[in-house]
Amino acid sequence: MNNIWKPEHFSSPALLLIDLQNAFFEYPALERQRATLLKHCQRLINTANEYDLPVFNICTVHRRDKSTWTLSMLEDDQGFVLEGTTQAQNLAELDLRGSQQIIKHRDSAFFRTVLEQSLRTLGFHSLIIAGVSSQSCIAATAGDAFAANFRVAIAKQAVASEDPHFEKTTLQLLAEQHRQPAVDTESLINAISRPEQSE
Template sequence: MKTALIVIDMQNSFLHPDGENYYPAAADVIDNVRRLIAAAGACGVPVVHVADRHRQGFEDFENKRLPRHCVSGGFNAEFFDGFGPSGRPNEIEIVKRRFSAFFATELALFLNEQSAEQVVLCGVKTNVCVRATAQDAFANGFEVCVVSDATNSNREHLAEASLEDIERYMGRLISTDEALEMLS
């Protein structure tokens, strides 16, 4: 089964101590996500680096529920050190303006063009962007695998509930080690 790795929101906003949405536990996923990217890159598996970015000075529906964040061109919107496309031929960037990396982006089209049948999801935050992406991946007909030790949230109880829902209704939970085997 052809697989793609989707790396969600590994940006300064969440991971850098000066980030506007920083939470200390975010750092716990960095090493595992880096291992997944390296394994995928070594084997030519498509890697999709997803960035949450919003436009300065324009209305954005997301701001009805959240403060303005990850403004394009700003520090918070940039990928955290060591993340984002590195120039390898199998890596792309998808910019999203909502929680799901699929909503109003070309992600499903890109994955279908690569003949991907399965997606491996990692990144931040489990109960928001990872969950929304998992749900839309399932709705778009992809087999969904979420790397449970390569995603987390600042709301641990919501992360746990989201992982339970993902496993029950949308896909399966795997460890970094299991994902590394799938990606190689």
């Protein structure tokens, strides 16, 4: 990680918060990590707000008419995170004031959303990604960010998975294949607040 973590590229990043919604914390393995995960997410949110950096609250929400459902949802005839439900709401502990919400229907936050256009318009080229789950929506978003030539750091203490072994493999793959390091919260904050001291 030391070879690919370049804090000078993350002095002015956008923060992407992925699927911090009630539905995903119905899984016991994620619920057990909830308090620690949200503590680190909130620290990143607060830092982004302090330095006037954009925070994107990216949520999975599906329509009741099935028009946005995935193939597996259609095959099972089982909806998930449906609009207007408690499942679709953000976790109550998070203070997301000032964030921009983007609704997605697939794992990647870039797939058929306005995210890339918004980042280009604002002039941001580096991203910090936090949220759940590491092996699915985090990985898919990070992969599409790489394809779009955004630099990415994964907020190591602000992501979580139902399967820690799968998570470890996923983060290792992102680091090795895409040069997207998993970085601790303190280092990310230092890169933003004290860029001259973070190298």
